[in-house]
Amino acid sequence: MGQHGLRERKKHRTRLALIDAALDLFAEQGYEATTVDQIAAAADVSPRTFFRYFATKEDVALSLPLDGQEVMLAELAARPSEEPPFTALGHAMRAVVAMLEESDPTETARFLKARELIESTPALLAGSMHRLMGNERRLIEEVARREGVGDDDLLTHFAVALFVSVARTGFEHCRVNDVSITGSISARLDAVLAMAEESLRPGWDRPPTRPVPPGQFIEGSSGQVAT
Amino acid sequence: MGQHGLRERKKHRTRLALIDAALDLFAEQGYEATTVDQIAAAADVSPRTFFRYFATKEDVALSLPLDGQEVMLAELAARPSEEPPFTALGHAMRAVVAMLEESDPTETARFLKARELIESTPALLAGSMHRLMGNERRLIEEVARREGVGDDDLLTHFAVALFVSVARTGFEHCRVNDVSITGSISARLDAVLAMAEESLRPGWDRPPTRPVPPGQFIEGSSGQVAT
DNA sequence: GTAATTTATGACAGTCGCTGACAAGTGACA
DNA sequence: TGTCACTTGTCAGCGACTGTCATAAATTAC
Numbered sequence: 001m002g003q004h005g006l007r008e009r010k011k012h013r014t015r016l017a018l019i020d021a022a023l024d025l026f027a028e029q030g031y032e033a034t035t036v037d038q039i040a041a042a043a044d045v046s047p048r049t050f051f052r053y054f055a056t057k058e059d060v061a062l063s064l065p066l067d068g069q070e071v072m073l074a075e076l077a078a079r080p081s082e083e084p085p086f087t088a089l090g091h092a093m094r095a096v097v098a099m100l101e102e103s104d105p106t107e108t109a110r111f112l113k114a115r116e117l118i119e120s121t122p123a124l125l126a127g128s129m130h131r132l133m134g135n136e137r138r139l140i141e142e143v144a145r146r147e148g149v150g151d152d153d154l155l156t157h158f159a160v161a162l163f164v165s166v167a168r169t170g171f172e173h174c175r176v177n178d179v180s181i182t183g184s185i186s187a188r189l190d191a192v193l194a195m196a197e198e199s200l201r202p203g204w205d206r207p208p209t210r211p212v213p214p215g216q217f218i219e220g221s222s223g224q225v226a227t
Numbered sequence: 228m229g230q231h232g233l234r235e236r237k238k239h240r241t242r243l244a245l246i247d248a249a250l251d252l253f254a255e256q257g258y259e260a261t262t263v264d265q266i267a268a269a270a271d272v273s274p275r276t277f278f279r280y281f282a283t284k285e286d287v288a289l290s291l292p293l294d295g296q297e298v299m300l301a302e303l304a305a306r307p308s309e310e311p312p313f314t315a316l317g318h319a320m321r322a323v324v325a326m327l328e329e330s331d332p333t334e335t336a337r338f339l340k341a342r343e344l345i346e347s348t349p350a351l352l353a354g355s356m357h358r359l360m361g362n363e364r365r366l367i368e369e370v371a372r373r374e375g376v377g378d379d380d381l382l383t384h385f386a387v388a389l390f391v392s393v394a395r396t397g398f399e400h401c402r403v404n405d406v407s408i409t410g411s412i413s414a415r416l417d418a419v420l421a422m423a424e425e426s427l428r429p430g431w432d433r434p435p436t437r438p439v440p441p442g443q444f445i446e447g448s449s450g451q452v453a454t
Numbered sequence: 455g456t457a458a459t460t461t462a463t464g465a466c467a468g469t470c471g472c473t474g475a476c477a478a479g480t481g482a483c484a
Numbered sequence: 485t486g487t488c489a490c491t492t493g494t495c496a497g498c499g500a501c502t503g504t505c506a507t508a509a510a511t512t513a514c
Contacts, residue, residue: 234490234491272492273492273493273494274493275495276491276492276493279491
């Protein structure tokens with residue numbers, strides 16, 4: 001990536017040093033039992049500097065998955081607008097998983113280490129879910145943009161929330177059934193995505209409101225609906 | 228409720244005093260700007276005692292909605308097992324909202340005050356969502372029990388996650404459209420629940436695997452589906 | 455190549471959330 | 485009334501996190 005000056009390279013290196021040091025210490029003695037001072041000492045920087053790289057102690061553990069979410073957002077923006085929301089979200093997610101599976105072994109190892117840690121630490125798992133939902137708003141905005149509706153469109157909110165739930169369920173299910181092999185993650189994702197599609201009515205995703213197709217009419221803006 | 232001895236009444240009173248003091252201070256000067264010491268002083272107890280009533284500063288703000296979740300869990304357990312999961316969850320939720328709408332004006336006011344605060348404070352909103360998801364596991368366990376499947380049943384996970392998402396979407400939508408009037412909350416809930424039902428295939432809830440009903444067959448365990 | 459400017463870092467002091475331990479006060483029950 | 489259980493206040497302390505200032509290093513300008 002863009003390593004322009006000496007300064008930027010150095011920053012990137014200390015960032016990785018902090019992540020690695022933290023991941024090692026967390027794995028050794030647990031997340032809660034590890035202090036920021038220890039991480040800083042292991043990475044050979046001052047404790048104050050740690051907080052210049054990561055806002056909280058949690059962030060250093062979640063930084064890698066968080067980067068993944070950025071990638072997903074970019075992938076979503078790149079999907080063709082013909083795809084209905086749920087399909088596009090699914091493909092964006094698949095792209096992220098695929099990218100992860102094909103990346104540098106060192107990076108993959110780091111990522112798996114982080115995920116393993118997160119999944120075995122309740123506090124981190126909760127934090128991870130929290131960040132996941134923080135991104136939900138950004139996903140909503142992107143989907144709303146694609147669909148040409150407002151940020152407050154109820155169906156868009158629902159579609160994104162549903163997708164996030166499905167993804168979360170998939171990961172959770174992976175965790176319970178101790179599936180940590182990288183390769184099978186995408187298989188699990190496909191499975192849970194397929195189950196969701198099976199539970200949903202075809203076309204629920206994108207009601208034919210704007211370019212009114214013949215033979216039907218559905219109120220898309222005001223959620224008036226028959227039982 | 229059961230206020231047996233003088234002691235219990237006193238405890239209940241200080242608990243309410245702490246909640247009221249906290250809610251007032253939070254409303255006045257903001258959540259982050261308020262210290263636990265201030266709350267304790269306002270409620271006329273020592274700071275240490277505060278933490279004997281609430282594990283964290285967050286808890287005092289979220290305690291009321293949290294109580295609501297307990298009620299919902301109880302309502303769910305009381306629903307007849309003939310109801311499929313999503314229906315039962317919906318009814319349990321409606322019962323909670325109804326209970327809230329019919330309760331003591333003082334309590335209602337307190338609850339609305341808390342909700343208003345939570346929804347206007349990002350940190351609290353995040354915390355609220357976190358607790359909501361903490362209860363997801365308990366909901367899963369209850370639904371799994373009702374359906375006679377294991378805790379790791381994928382469809383159960385999915386159904387509960389979906390329901391939680393729908394409820395969350397409903398609340399979120401209420402927040403965006405500044406609907407704080409108590410009465411219309413249940414209307415909104417009905418609307419968003421109806422939208423969800425409309426998006427889903429009938430019977431997705433409870434696949435006829437175990438006591439095979441006549442005339443249909445759906446693969447419920449392995450999610451194989453055509454694109 | 456040197457000077458000026460920006461930027462990263464370290465050191466220090468401090469706030470606040472939260473906890474353990476002990477002692478004193480208060481309701482419960484005989 | 486006296487004993488017991490429970491609640492509370494006080495104190496001391498840990499650890500996450502922040503503001504501030506001085507120093508050192510890298511970048512830019514001359």
